[in-house]
């Protein structure tokens with residue numbers, strides 16, 4: 001009733017169909033719902049194995065010089081204004097120099113666009129590529145923000161497979177079969193979320209050659225750059241930028257373990273200047289200009305964050321991550337109904353397969369994760385959210401004792417829900 005006593009017919013309502021379609025693809029929504037299922041009266045500590053954010057754990061605390069750089073930027077009073085469109089020049093130039101360390105050519109300040117985290121880079125690229133009729137190739141399993149952002153912008157996406165039996169490499173033949181004259185880009189994630197794999201130099205070269213053959217760019221999501229703790233070193237896709245133009249997406253969220261600082265970048269790792277010639281770079285700047293800016297304070301701190309974080313921080317973090325990945329792999333391997341096709345060697349995740357025939361009263365991976373959250377206060381991301389039904393994505397970016405405890409609870413959950421052995425079974429053994 002309004003002041004005159006009559007009903008007001010409010011004309012607005014939420015129901016944007018593209019937003020609904022995009023949100024159906026959101027992994028955050030799935031994981032959020034699982035956190036909501038946790039029984040808060042359960043005295044056991046919540047084991048958050050559903051999303052990769054090591055920053056709350058003391059053992060993964062950000063490097064002190066990085067925190068000090070942000071504090072110094074804040075109190076300097078120099079970063080209270082709107083930053084310039086692509087990002088503060090000193091910040092872009094520090095990122096260009098940092099990325100150039102690992103490339104056979106030099107990036108310049110103008111090759112870098114700063115973003116509010118890598119997710120913002122994904123948003124920008126999916127919008128820039130959404131020309132009428134275009135399609136992009138996305139990995140399955142993948143990182144669903146690509147699908148969500150493409151859906152929101154009306155960009156068609158097609159899935160190519162990552163092959164578990166080949167260490168989760170890209171199914172190159174599948175990519176070739178999938179692409180057509182409207183395919184504009186292939187997205188790769190290396191080191192890989194959700195698979196925990198790291199691509200070899202040879203495999204990356206093969207992807208670049210395939211992109212060249214098909215006339216598409218590579219969007220290389222390298223938010224886990226250098227997060228490699230197995231036998232294969234991390235190689236940036238930009239190393240192959242002469243073969244096919246590469247847009248590298250990155251940021252400090254994962255390597256520096258500060259996802260809350262919201263600082264990422266888009267780098268034109270394209271020594272032949274094809275992205276510029278095709279006006280992609282211009283479109284990125286235009287989109288960036290009508291989108292958000294990363295906080296100027298963090299931009300202002302970036303040169304010091306990069307310069308002052310010493311190698312000991314990264315080495316130590318990777319040593320703990322290696323230990324955590326080992327615990328995770330061994331525990332999962334020791335759980336009867338779970339198979340792990342590939343030992344994690346990078347990122348913060350591993351994909352494992354559930355044997356659904358083992359259980360009684362559990363219908364699929366979502367049901368499994370929901371009951372697990374309720375009964376054991378362990379949150380794990382169901383594979384369905386990543387295009388892999390009856391798989392699980394487990395993160396090991398968790399304080400190792402809690403990780404171990406969480407995986408023990410996972411195991412007892414599985415045993416408790418196992419189908420009872422039939423009397424005849426033992427005779428066959």
Ligand SMILES: *Cc1c(COP(=O)(O)O)cnc(C)c1O
Pocket residue numbers: 116117118119120143189193221223250251252253254259262263264
């Ligand atoms: C975490 C993650 C991102 C998001 O990074 P932010 O910098 O936190 O936005 C992007 N891509 C992948 C594959 C990720 O795992």
